[in-house]
Amino acid sequence: VERFEVATRARRALVDVTRDVEAACARLGLRDGAAMVYVPHTTAGVLINEGYDPAVAEDLLAALEALLPRGPFRHTEGNSDAHAASVLVGASALVPVAEGRLRLGRWQRVFLCEFDGPRTREVWVAGLGGR
Amino acid sequence: VERFEVATRARRALVDVTRDVEAACARLGLRDGAAMVYVPHTTAGVLINEGYDPAVAEDLLAALEALLPRGPFRHTEGNSDAHAASVLVGASALVPVAEGRLRLGRWQRVFLCEFDGPRTREVWVAGLGGR
Amino acid sequence: VERFEVATRARRALVDVTRDVEAACARLGLRDGAAMVYVPHTTAGVLINEGYDPAVAEDLLAALEALLPRGPFRHTEGNSDAHAASVLVGASALVPVAEGRLRLGRWQRVFLCEFDGPRTREVWVAGLGGR
Numbered sequence: 001v002e003r004f005e006v007a008t009r010a011r012r013a014l015v016d017v018t019r020d021v022e023a024a025c026a027r028l029g030l031r032d033g034a035a036m037v038y039v040p041h042t043t044a045g046v047l048i049n050e051g052y053d054p055a056v057a058e059d060l061l062a063a064l065e066a067l068l069p070r071g072p073f074r075h076t077e078g079n080s081d082a083h084a085a086s087v088l089v090g091a092s093a094l095v096p097v098a099e100g101r102l103r104l105g106r107w108q109r110v111f112l113c114e115f116d117g118p119r120t121r122e123v124w125v126a127g128l129g130g131r
Numbered sequence: 132v133e134r135f136e137v138a139t140r141a142r143r144a145l146v147d148v149t150r151d152v153e154a155a156c157a158r159l160g161l162r163d164g165a166a167m168v169y170v171p172h173t174t175a176g177v178l179i180n181e182g183y184d185p186a187v188a189e190d191l192l193a194a195l196e197a198l199l200p201r202g203p204f205r206h207t208e209g210n211s212d213a214h215a216a217s218v219l220v221g222a223s224a225l226v227p228v229a230e231g232r233l234r235l236g237r238w239q240r241v242f243l244c245e246f247d248g249p250r251t252r253e254v255w256v257a258g259l260g261g262r
Numbered sequence: 263v264e265r266f267e268v269a270t271r272a273r274r275a276l277v278d279v280t281r282d283v284e285a286a287c288a289r290l291g292l293r294d295g296a297a298m299v300y301v302p303h304t305t306a307g308v309l310i311n312e313g314y315d316p317a318v319a320e321d322l323l324a325a326l327e328a329l330l331p332r333g334p335f336r337h338t339e340g341n342s343d344a345h346a347a348s349v350l351v352g353a354s355a356l357v358p359v360a361e362g363r364l365r366l367g368r369w370q371r372v373f374l375c376e377f378d379g380p381r382t383r384e385v386w387v388a389g390l391g392g393r
Contacts, residue, residue: 034167036296038358040367042312048222049214050173059204059211066200069328073321080321083311091310092356094223096169096257105171126358128259128390165298179353180345181304190335190342197331225354227300227388236302259390
């Protein structure tokens with residue numbers, strides 16, 4: 001498993017980590033199959049969506065924020081909205097890999113999702129081999 | 132990676148692609164592990180849910196539509212609700228494979244999710260080998 | 263594929279199955295890669311989130327319940343809210359495995375999500391090998 005860190009700058013943010021994932025796959029020597037991009041956190045997530053127009057990421061964060069309650073919560077840290085956003089997005093995403101390259105769609109990028117920052121987050125990348 | 136295309140007929144639709152996924156797995160020669168079903172699009176997705184009663188798919192689309200805002204959006208294409216639905220559902224799903232066959236639960240089927248159609252969509256299927 | 267069963271006790275519940283997943287991985291002999299934790303059901307799911315404070319699980323269930331409509335539904339079983347919750351959470355989750363051990367983050371646990379119980383649910387665990 002390869003790892004890298006991302007320092008986020010706001011409570012909620014989407015950070016394009018596609019190049020870091022590509023570099024991790026190169027270090028793994030992954031040729032074919034899929035890269036699992038995983039966050040070991042419970043108030044963060046990983047998603048794949050449009051990276052060309054940055055306004056999409058802003059709209060995605062606004063949509064998630066509008067969906068989720070601000071409390072009252074039973075969890076006394078008061079950040080259960082961030083836990084719920086993490087669950088909706090998921091702790092991992094899979095990216096196809098062929099001939100040693102990430103095979104995203106034309107407009108797709110891989111984003112680390114921060115829902116309770118700013119913090120320094122870890123991202124793990126593991127290669128799942130094709131058959 | 133094997134590929135097939137799906138022509139969708141409405142802005143929002145769930146299309147049962149289970150047989151296409153089975154055929155793609157047969158072409159891959161996948162015996163054991165999982166099939167990754169992936170869409171290279173940012174306003175579409177893949178989900179696994181009930182395919183027996185078509186009313187479930189209609190209720191799922193209605194629930195997603197009720198959840199997501201219609202704007203205003205910063206993204207000038209005006210389809211950020213479709214991007215958000217894609218994120219909630221996810222760009223991929225994993226299906227267990229054993230002895231060369233998809234191992235879905237009794238009522239489960241694999242659906243391509245269209246959120247900004249009608250369009251022709253690609254679906255990619257990759258085999259992730261079991262150990 | 264290894265399997266185990268979980269008897270849920272309420273209509274909606276999150277059940278920590280991390281130890282069962284660990285035991286299944288040990289039976290599989292999985293050394294490196296990822297464990298795919300999969301439910302063959304259409305009104306259940308699998309998620310990874312905080313397991314330290316049980317109040318988080320309660321807040322997550324409350325957030326999902328607040329999100330989803332109670333009907334009217336076209337599906338005559340009347341449980342389409344449970345199908346929708348299953349879709350939002352997903353039918354599977356991936357857990358990194360290295361040197362024969364699950365590699366969850368410090369606060370992460372694996373939960374079976376029940377959205378239409380009480381029922382006896384199956385959980386399947388398959389090893390996806392690393393490369």
